[in-house]
Amino acid sequence: MSFDLSLIVETVPKMLAGVGLTFQLLGLSAFLGLILAIVLLLMRISGKWYLDWPAQLYIYVFRGTPILVQIFIIYYGFPQLEFIRESVLWPIFRDPFGCAVVALSLNTGAYVSEILRGGVLGVDRGVLEAGEALGLSTTQRFIYLTTPIATRLALPAYGNDIISLLKSTALASTITLMDMTGIARTIVAQTYAPYEIFISLAIIYMILTFFLQKFISLIEAYLGRYTKRES
């Protein structure tokens, strides 16, 4: 089998036209997912069973099912439901982009809330006690001690989740979206050259991941500046 270089040169720019959509999916889902994750986290650590249990159930369901199935349920399943078609949310669920963002956000929110909870549980109890002994209220301790320390502890795992989210955005192509993967599939259908095109696509994702990882490392280094002994 021959490897057609000129085809790659020709199609890579076409696929790159979808990078904007890929990043829109990533950015929006990461943002909405983070907000959801914080809500779930607060529910889980509230100490109230009627908040904790629903959050646990939610996390269990969304971590226990494939994200592709979640996308299909939302995209193909929701329009069947009368009350969704009549709700104010219909414009979102009618649109494949809306469905993809919702599915990716709901899914990443479940994972990220557990990552954040790991960070919160990792905060040294002695440090919180010192705050308590100084007279800081529960809320003040959460804002000024737990949050910054837990954020740093959670960041490496959070970075991993964002990188995996970047690759999950490719699933949006299964519901007609023309992100990079969607464009690649169209080109393959036209050229019958899956090998060149999907390998190019894989390399593009790898390069994006590389830069995303660099960016995350910079934030990690900044937040971790107080863990280094030399000044």
Next chain:
Amino acid sequence: MISPQPLIRMQNVGKHFGTFQALKGINLDVIKGERIVVCGPSGSGKSTMIRCINRLEKHDEGRILIGDTELTDQIKDLNAVRREIGMVFQSFNLFPHMTILNNLMLAQKLVRKTPKAKARDIAMRYLERVKIPEQADKYPVQLSGGQQQRVAIARALCMKPEVMLFDEPTSALDPEMINEVLEVMVDLAREGMTMICVTHEMGFARSVADRVIFMDAGEIVEEADPETFFKTPQHERTKLFLSQILSH
């Protein structure tokens, strides 16, 4: 003369962890300016006792009064009581993500509502008192253990507490750093700070304590001025304990 009202009053205080009784019938009055050293074997309840004073642990028997305020579940403003009680821990417990200066300013700003500039002045003053003003902009991890513990003392002092509680402040330190921390504590004692110190530094107890308290199995077994305590301990358990720690 009327004897002054105690700053801290513990009456028949008990504390359980599950079914295990960590404190039994603790009676202790501390008046202003008194310096008390608490010692005793590991697990005897020393930490638990002083942690009940600022309610890091809740006692479940007897009464504890701080000034006129009784520590109960109904207490309206526990944090108002806590800001009057400084505490220094064995493991320093500095806020790792803040500079030394911010460690000293945080509670001043949030709890005392001190304006930033004033909080900064107070922080620098206490850093000078513990002799490390040049470390103000560093992070805790960049300091030695002895320096960190001095920062922890300064952080508590910034709140201008009525009482200082110390829970084995030198036990986690390398031997060569113990003295720099003890010196700060001796200075504090000389200035009239009311102090309750859990420590096995018997030299410190001899030179500054008004009273030494020996605990065992959750009880106060013996209580005396340092001279009497070290020369003529009354109880067998005290004698045994003293022979063990003084032999090192």
